[in-house]
Amino acid sequence: MRDRMRKAGPAAVLFVAALALWEALVRAFEIQGFILPAPSAIAEAFVAEWPVLRVAAIGTFGSALAGLAVGVVLAVAVGMAAARWRGVREGVMPLAIAANSTPIVVLAPVAIAWFGLLSPWGTISVVAILVFFPIMINLVRGLLSAPSSHLELMQSYATTRRQVLLKLQVPTSLPYLFSAFKVAAALSLIGAIVKEYFGGSQDRLGQYITRKAGLFQFEEAWSAIVLASAFGVFLFVLIGLVERRVMPWHISVRSRQ
Amino acid sequence: MKASLRTTVSFVVIVAALVLLWEGYKALGQATGGVWPGTSMNLPVRTNERSMPHVWDIVGSLFAPARRGGEDILLVILVRAALWTWRSALIGFVVGSFVGFGLGVLFVRSLLAERGLMPYVVASQAVPVLAIAPIVVVWSGRLAFPNWVPIAVISAYLAFYPVAINTLRGLRSPEATSMELMRSYAASPGQVLWKLQIPASLPYLFPALKISASASVIGAIVGELPAGFPQGLGRAILSFASSFSSAPEKLFASVLVSAMLGLFFVGLISLIERWTVPAAMRLREDPAMKFVPPPATVTA
Amino acid sequence: MTALDLRGVGMIFNEGASNEVTALQNIDVVIEPGEFVSLIGPSGCGKSTLLRLVGDLLKPTSGEISVNGKEPARARLDRDYGMVFQSATLLDWRTVLDNVALPLEIMDIPRHEREETAREMLELVQLGGFADHHPYELSGGMQQRVAIARALSFRPSLLLMDEPFGALDEMTRERMQMELLSIWRETQTTVVFVTHSIPEAVFLSTRVVVMSPRPGRVSELIDVDLAQPRVFETREEPGFYEMLTRLRESLRKVDES
Numbered sequence: 024m025r026d027r028m029r030k031a032g033p034a035a036v037l038f039v040a041a042l043a044l045w046e047a048l049v050r051a052f053e054i055q056g057f058i059l060p061a062p063s064a065i066a067e068a069f070v071a072e073w074p075v076l077r078v079a080a081i082g083t084f085g086s087a088l089a090g091l092a093v094g095v096v097l098a099v100a101v102g103m104a105a106a107r108w109r110g111v112r113e114g115v116m117p118l119a120i121a122a123n124s125t126p127i128v129v130l131a132p133v134a135i136a137w138f139g140l141l142s143p144w145g146t147i148s149v150v151a152i153l154v155f156f157p158i159m160i161n162l163v164r165g166l167l168s169a170p171s172s173h174l175e176l177m178q179s180y181a182t183t184r185r186q187v188l189l190k191l192q193v194p195t196s197l198p199y200l201f202s203a204f205k206v207a208a209a210l211s212l213i214g215a216i217v218k219e220y221f222g223g224s225q226d227r228l229g230q231y232i233t234r235k236a237g238l239f240q241f242e243e244a245w246s247a248i249v250l251a252s253a254f255g256v257f258l259f260v261l262i263g264l265v266e267r268r269v270m271p272w273h274i275s276v277r278s279r280q
Numbered sequence: 281m282k283a284s285l286r287t288t289v290s291f292v293v294i295v296a297a298l299v300l301l302w303e304g305y306k307a308l309g310q311a312t313g314g315v316w317p318g319t320s321m322n323l324p325v326r327t328n329e330r331s332m333p334h335v336w337d338i339v340g341s342l343f344a345p346a347r348r349g350g351e352d353i354l355l356v357i358l359v360r361a362a363l364w365t366w367r368s369a370l371i372g373f374v375v376g377s378f379v380g381f382g383l384g385v386l387f388v389r390s391l392l393a394e395r396g397l398m399p400y401v402v403a404s405q406a407v408p409v410l411a412i413a414p415i416v417v418v419w420s421g422r423l424a425f426p427n428w429v430p431i432a433v434i435s436a437y438l439a440f441y442p443v444a445i446n447t448l449r450g451l452r453s454p455e456a457t458s459m460e461l462m463r464s465y466a467a468s469p470g471q472v473l474w475k476l477q478i479p480a481s482l483p484y485l486f487p488a489l490k491i492s493a494s495a496s497v498i499g500a501i502v503g504e505l506p507a508g509f510p511q512g513l514g515r516a517i518l519s520f521a522s523s524f525s526s527a528p529e530k531l532f533a534s535v536l537v538s539a540m541l542g543l544f545f546v547g548l549i550s551l552i553e554r555w556t557v558p559a560a561m562r563l564r565e566d567p568a569m570k571f572v573p574p575p576a577t578v579t580a
Numbered sequence: 581m582t583a584l585d586l587r588g589v590g591m592i593f594n595e596g597a598s599n600e601v602t603a604l605q606n607i608d609v610v611i612e613p614g615e616f617v618s619l620i621g622p623s624g625c626g627k628s629t630l631l632r633l634v635g636d637l638l639k640p641t642s643g644e645i646s647v648n649g650k651e652p653a654r655a656r657l658d659r660d661y662g663m664v665f666q667s668a669t670l671l672d673w674r675t676v677l678d679n680v681a682l683p684l685e686i687m688d689i690p691r692h693e694r695e696e697t698a699r700e701m702l703e704l705v706q707l708g709g710f711a712d713h714h715p716y717e718l719s720g721g722m723q724q725r726v727a728i729a730r731a732l733s734f735r736p737s738l739l740l741m742d743e744p745f746g747a748l749d750e751m752t753r754e755r756m757q758m759e760l761l762s763i764w765r766e767t768q769t770t771v772v773f774v775t776h777s778i779p780e781a782v783f784l785s786t787r788v789v790v791m792s793p794r795p796g797r798v799s800e801l802i803d804v805d806l807a808q809p810r811v812f813e814t815r816e817e818p819g820f821y822e823m824l825t826r827l828r829e830s831l832r833k834v835d836e837s
Binding site: 031032033034036037057058113114117118121122123124125126128129130132133135136137138144205206208209212213216217220221228229232233236237239241244245247248251252255256258259 | 290291293294297298324325326331392395396397398399400402403405406407408409410411412413414415418419422423490493494497498501502505506517518520521524525528531532534535538539541542543545546
């Protein structure tokens with residue numbers, strides 16, 4: 024317990040101090056809302072706007088998660104094939120690595136044009152493509168990262184490919200997969216919100232933020248930004264907790280404790 | 281030489297395959313009237329000229345005047361826009377990388393700083409920072425900043441994280457015995473940093489810089505979107521998106537140029553890496569490329 | 581029937597390419613059931629390669645190998661041998677017990693049966709109390725004992741060991757040697773043991789194969805006729821020193837040639 028406090032203490036103290044300083048600065052210098060509203064003002068707006076925010080958040084987070092799910096399924100399918108067949112790997116990996124360094128999110132207007140302004144598939148497809156590449160790349164790297172001595176060991180038992188996959192390659196890939204999931208969770212929110220800037224249903228966080236910013240209602244805009252951020256952190260923590268449950272043996276998890 | 285030839289060939293093959301896939305899908309849709317062959321199920325994307333222009337039309341539009349009677353061809357306009365966007369991205373990238381590097385050095389020197397700040401450095405990446413883009417418009421409109429400043433700030437925010445994490449990892453990468461050797465020379469912490477830790481961190485730094493480079497481009501393009509600054513790529517994408525129904529190939533052309541900007545920036549960092557880090561020191565972290573195939577299937 | 585019969589075995593890596601290496605040339609060795617044979621020689625003499633040829637982890641480019649009168653591939657499918665590497669190659673995500681049971685699991689042995697066997701094997705290597713630990717909680721010596729238990733778990737008639745104690749400190753190493761000998765006597769297993777330690781080869785073996793490098797060949801076969809069972813005091817007998825000298829001279833000849 025004391026050890027935990029020593030580790031988390033500095034961060035917690037900093038959080039409270041930063042909030043207090045922020046509030047104090049905004050009040051002392053009478054900083055205008057368009058630069059940065061005070062935390063208390065954002066909190067007030069959050070409470071007042073909650074019914075609207077709730078609907079917008081459900082829409083945005085829902086399509087982000089749906090896109091994430093579609094992207095994960097596709098990435099796992101392609102990643103498995105790429106790990107299994109060298110030919111697929113040599114074709115797909117360079118393309119994926121190149122695609123991963125391009126701003127994929129600019130496909131958002133294309134998705135709107137293809138699927139229609141209000142179709143949920145617009146957001147889902149943007150998010151799915153966005154998360155597809157990091158997950159697929161990391162999965163392939165993970166599946167192929169088993170040390171050669173372990174592969175020799177499996178070979179000495181005359182294992183089938185399936186056994187090698189399930190008993191060696193899949194567990195070896197888990198750490199890679201979880202770090203990809205953490206990146207992908209944040210990307211899914213970014214993808215959904217940026218897609219919403221380009222248009223779509225009014226009851227979405229991206230549209231809400233643009234609209235409120237356009238009306239100079241910055242407290243409201245910030246309350247939506249804080250909500251989206253909180254959900255991003257929530258997903259991150261959730262994935263971290265699952266990671267801890269699934270692979271307590273891994274060095275990255277052990278060194279965190 | 282042989283390896284690079286192989287890479288070039290496989291790249292050409294991949295691009296050709298993608299073009300074929302696009303045109304093949306289009307041809308399939310045209311032949312069946314937009315349904316899966318033998319069913320009445322609609323294809324997910326319509327294949328008419330409006331939704332999926334021919335690849336040659338997209339490429340062709342790059343070399344045609346962007347406006348009727350205009351002087352400049354679309355490519356020139358888009359490249360000019362890309363350069364304008366790249367300037368914000370580059371400034372953001374440089375600032376972000378320095379901040380990231382500074383944080384890495386700070387964390388390796390101070391456990392308190394690491395414990396206090398590290399959770400926020402990590403949390404910063406779980407936050408969809410691009411959500412503040414609409415507010416950026418207002419910042420640059422109401423304050424006297426030149427309009428690229430807030431965009432560079434967003435780019436910097438996206439760029440700093442990979443550098444911070446990998447710098448820390450790189451600074452910690454020297455073996456304990458190397459650190460003990462430096463201690464035995466009674467080296468000052470600054471000397472240890474300059475003579476041992478920073479050189480050891482270089483191989484870790486460059487992979488991070490590549491990620492930061494592409495992140496800074498994303499930050500710059502998306503940062504411009506709601507602002508609609510007339511000079512940048514974000515604006516070009518936005519306006520071609522609104523005229524999509526009349527000239528879809530222009531939107532695809534601008535998407536293509538955005539992708540090129542990302543590839544160009546990352547490629548530039550790779551070149552610098554090649555000049556600065558000796559081949560033997562570069563991290564070859566990609567097991568996918570040196571993989572020993574798993575044992576053959578047994579049918580016993 | 582012989583346990584192992586190698587006739588004219590040769591191994592060339594990258595045959596025909598510019599980086600062609602002749603790792604082994606014209607190897608003739610016959611090993612009878614129940615023998616404990618060490619392969620010793622300077623690095624580059626192909627002793628590890630030879631072990632991998634016997635285990636069908638590599639295919640020879642010339643010559644004939646028979647394991648228990650069968651092709652090596654057949655012997656691997658019949659799980660005729662167990663393999664131990666220099667590193668323990670335990671799977672981090674499995675408990676000690678599940679690691680030992682891994683080969684049995686691959687052979688589809690029912691759970692209760694394989695757990696029972698795995699526990700017996702852990703008793704044999706004196707790690708009965710560590711069944712539910714994870715590998716990272718064990719010292720290097722203990723990990724290597726788990727690897728030996730794993731290799732013995734399916735009671736193979738042949739044990740192939742590739743410098744299994746190479747990474748251990750001298751004291752642990754001597755203890756492990758005693759343990760291995762008692763297991764060898766108890767299980768009647770044939771052992772082929774790769775080492776670069778002269779005292780280790782003499783203390784453990786009934787016969788030593790001295791190999792010379794570039795290309796790897798057998799330069800001498802030496803019978804070690806020290807009394808069985810070998811005990812702690814064996815290392816202090818004059819006969820032991822004579823054998824050490826004999827082996828050392830043989831290796832020096834190899835080095836000079």
